[in-house]
Amino acid sequence: MTCTNRVFLNRCTLTLKLALETNLRQHSAMSIISALKISRRPATAFVVVGLFWGCFAAFVPVIKAQLGANDALFGTLLLGSATGLVTSMWLAPKADKIFGPHAMQFGIAFLALAWLVPPTMTIPLVFAATMMFVGMASGLLDVVMNARVSELEGIHNRPLMNANHAMFSLAYAISATITGLAREAHIPTLYVFAGFTVVSLLLIPFMRMEPAQIDPDADTTGGYPLWPILLAGSIVLVAFMSEATVEAWSALHIERTLGGGAAEGALGPAMLGFTMAFGRFSGQALSERMRDLHVLIAAALVAAAGAVIAALAPSPIFAYIGFGTLGLGVSVIGPLGLAILGRIVPAHMRTEAISKAAVIGFSGFFVAPVVMGLVSESFGLRVAFGGVAAFLLLSVPLALTIAEMPRADGRG
Numbered sequence: 001m002t003c004t005n006r007v008f009l010n011r012c013t014l015t016l017k018l019a020l021e022t023n024l025r026q027h028s029a030m031s032i033i034s035a036l037k038i039s040r041r042p043a044t045a046f047v048v049v050g051l052f053w054g055c056f057a058a059f060v061p062v063i064k065a066q067l068g069a070n071d072a073l074f075g076t077l078l079l080g081s082a083t084g085l086v087t088s089m090w091l092a093p094k095a096d097k098i099f100g101p102h103a104m105q106f107g108i109a110f111l112a113l114a115w116l117v118p119p120t121m122t123i124p125l126v127f128a129a130t131m132m133f134v135g136m137a138s139g140l141l142d143v144v145m146n147a148r149v150s151e152l153e154g155i156h157n158r159p160l161m162n163a164n165h166a167m168f169s170l171a172y173a174i175s176a177t178i179t180g181l182a183r184e185a186h187i188p189t190l191y192v193f194a195g196f197t198v199v200s201l202l203l204i205p206f207m208r209m210e211p212a213q214i215d216p217d218a219d220t221t222g223g224y225p226l227w228p229i230l231l232a233g234s235i236v237l238v239a240f241m242s243e244a245t246v247e248a249w250s251a252l253h254i255e256r257t258l259g260g261g262a263a264e265g266a267l268g269p270a271m272l273g274f275t276m277a278f279g280r281f282s283g284q285a286l287s288e289r290m291r292d293l294h295v296l297i298a299a300a301l302v303a304a305a306g307a308v309i310a311a312l313a314p315s316p317i318f319a320y321i322g323f324g325t326l327g328l329g330v331s332v333i334g335p336l337g338l339a340i341l342g343r344i345v346p347a348h349m350r351t352e353a354i355s356k357a358a359v360i361g362f363s364g365f366f367v368a369p370v371v372m373g374l375v376s377e378s379f380g381l382r383v384a385f386g387g388v389a390a391f392l393l394l395s396v397p398l399a400l401t402i403a404e405m406p407r408a409d410g411r412g
Contacts, residue, residue, distance in 0.1 A: 031284065031285050031288060032163055032166075032281050032284050032285065035158070035159070035160045035163040035164075035284055036163050036164075036167070038152055038156055038160060039148075039149055039152050039160045039163070039164055041104065041148070041206070041207055041208075041209045042104070042145040042146075042148040042149045042152070042164055042209070043163070043164045043167045044167075044203055044206070044207060045104050045107070045108060045141055045144075045145040045207065046145060046164050046165065046167040046168040046171070047167050047168065047170075047171040048108050048111065048112070048141075048171075048200045048203065049111065049138060049141060049142065049145075049168055049171075050167065050168040050169065050170065050171030050172035050175060050273070051171045051172070051174075051175045051196045051199070051200065052111060052112075052115050052134075052138075052175070052193070052196055052200075053138075053172055053175075053247065054171065054172035054173065054174070054175030054176040054179065054269065054270070054273060055115075055175045055176070055178075055179045055192060055193060055196055056115075057172070057176055057247045057248065057250075057251065057269035058175075058176040058177075058179035058180050058183065058251060058265075058266040058269055058270070059119065059179060059183070059189055059192070060248055060249075060251050060252060061251055061252055061255055061262070061265060062183065062189060063118070063119065063127075063189070064252070066121075066122055067121070067122065067123075067124050067127055068122075068124075069124055070377065071252075071372075071373045071376045071377045072373040072374055072376075072377045073124065073373070074373060075248075075370050075371075075372055075373020075374070075376075076128075076370055076373065077124055077127055077128045077131070078128075078131065078248065079128065079370065080127070080128035080129060080130070080131035080132040080135065081131040081132065081134050081135035081138070082135060082362065082363070083132050083135060084131070084132040084133060084134060084135025084136035084137075084138075084139060085135040085136070085138060085139035085142075085362040086135075086139070086359055086362055086363055087132075087135075087136060087139070088135070088136040088137070088138075088139035088140040088143075089139045089140075089142070089143050089355050089356075089358050089359040089362060090355070090359060091140070092139065092140050092143035092144060092351075092355045092358075093143070093351050093352045093355050095140055095144075096143070096144055096147065096211065096351055100210070100211060101208050101209055101210045101211070102208060103144045103211075104141065104144055104145060104148070104207045104208075104209060105204050105207045105208060106140075107137065107140045107141030107144055107145075108141060108200055108201075108203065108204055108207060109201065109204060110136075110137035110140065110141070111134070111137035111138055111141055111200070112196075112197040112200040112201055113197065114130075114133045114134045114136075114137045115134055115193050115196070115197065116190070116193055116194060116197060117130040117133070118130040118131050118134060119189040119190050119193050120189075120190055139358070139362060142358060142362075143351070143354060143355045143358050145164070146161075146338055146354050146358065147211075147350060147351040147354050147355070148209055148211070149161055149164050150338070150339070150342035150350050150354060151211065151350065153339065153342060153343075154342070154347060154350075158288070159284065159287040159288060159339060160284075161335040161336070161338060161339040161342075162280045162281070162283035162284040162287055162331075162332055162335045162336070162339075163280065163281065163284040164335075165276075165280045165331070165334070165335040166276070166277045166278075166279075166280030166281045166283075166284065166331075167277075169272075169273045169274070169276035169277035169279075169280055169327070169331060170273065170274070170277035171273075172247075172269070172272075172273035172276070172277075173269075173270045173271075173272070173273025173274040173276075173277060174270075174273075175196065175273075176266055176267075176269045176270035176273055177266065177267070177270045178192075179192055179266060180262065180263045180265070180266025180267065180270065181263065181266075183262045183263070183266065184262055184263050211351075225344065225345045225346075225349065225353060227405075228341055228344045228345060228353070228402065228405055229341065229345075229353050229356045229357050229360070230360070231398055231401055231402040231405075232337045232338065232340055232341035232344075232357045232402060233337075233341075233356065233357035233358070233359070233360025233361055234360060234394075234398050235296070235333060235334070235336075235337035235395050235398045235399060235402070236333075236334045236337045236338060236357055236358065236360065236361030237360050237361045237363065237364045238300075238333065238364075238391060238392060238394050238395040238398070239330050239333035239334035239337065239361070239395070240334055240361045240362060240364050241364030241367065241368045241391065242303065242307070242326070242330050242388050242391060242392050243272070243276075243327075243330055243334070244364060244368045245368050245372050245384070245385070245388050246268070246269065246272045246310075246323055246326060246327070246388075247269055247272065248368075248372070249372055249376070249381060249384070249385075250265075250268030250269050250271075250272060250310075250319070250323050251265035251266055251268045251269055252265070252381065253268065253310070253319065253381045253385070254267070254268045254316050254319050256381075257380070257381050257382065258313065258314075258315060258316050258319055259316075260316040264316050267316075267320060268316075268319065268320070268323055269323075271320045271323045271324045271327065272323045272324070272326065272327040273327070274324070274327070275323075275324040275325070275326075275327035275328045275331070276327040276328070276330070276331035277331075278328065278331075279299075279327065279328040279329065279330075279331030279332055280331045280332060280335065283295060283299075283331060283332035283335070283336070286332075287336070287339075291403075292336050292339070292340055292399075292403070293399055293400065293403040295332055295336060296332070296333060296336055296337075296395060296396075296399040297396050297399060297400075298329075299329045299330065299331070299332045299333050299336075300329065300333065300392050300393060300395045300396050300399075301329070301393075301396075302325060302328055302329030303325070303326050303327075303328070303329025303330040303333070303392045304329070304389040304390070304392040304393050305325060305329070305389075306321075306322050306323065306324065306325030306326030306327070306328065306329060306330075307322065307326050307385050307386070307388040307389035307392060308322070308385075308386065308389045309321055309322030309325060309326075310322025310323050310326060310385050311381075311382045311383070311384075311385035311386040311388075311389065312382070322385075326388075329392075330392065333395055334361065337357070337361075337402075338354055338357060338358075340402060340403075341353055341354060341357050342354060344402075344405055371384075371387075372384050375387060
């Protein structure tokens, strides 16, 4: 082959590669936009939840100091929200039936108003009690909005879960960033939460959504899907526990361990949120091209590497890289666990199955705050985040097991 022909062939190959990459990016973007258009109402509910938890994560150093709590005590106080989360998730299927098309509207109103109380508390036990109501509201809304997405996945026969969870992460990151700037400007905590409350309440009129109707001729026999719920719930547990540790402790790690300021500390949870949003939007496109098993395993390895980087970080910059990498990986683990469960169980059991898996997943909020607080108090936050890396790897055998289970539609 002559030199001229070789150059021509290389140019043709490069042009074809660029054309394919451009087409792939355009197709991925259209896929994400289409998914969000289909699920715009539950996606908005994900945004509301993200706004409040992002605000809380960035205010953790302020609230912790306001309560006069050490790491161990503060971790224990956060059990209040975990108690509310788990309690409401057991009741969520019943609440969904009672409120029907207004279930998401009720959940948003409950959550927006509940968040106005904890930021003003100075007594630890009272703070824990008020966080229980926050957890109840958040848990109820979480189950309903995930169930609506799963229903839409069944109706449209396409993955939607990652795109919706990406909206939570994006809202979480934006909220944490805004809150960090508000802290620098010395805006009172309550005023910031009140601002997000007003935004959320204004969205309620647009959030009415009818639950999917079950085909009266559909087969409602068969055993209770215990193993799918346990396995999917365990995958969600790994993801949510890891995510919760970064949400609650990353700002403190950056400010206390690494000597960062308030805005720098707030960038820890914000970085997690931004990379989780990017990861979930990317996961939405990947889910339409790759097996869920392969995406889950790769995600677990990436997330574990990020936790190690954050644990060993010598400065806030390296901590951002670590938390960002962790967020990129952990972003798709929980949504894929719920999406897989929604495809495995029969349609008439979908809301109940997702609520039970969510109970398992969010029970991590019982364990994570206490474990992180105790480990941090005894060994420091570096060791605590190292433990998160090891924990993330548990999702690999869980994913390998659930991937072998048949789908409810018989397609395997």
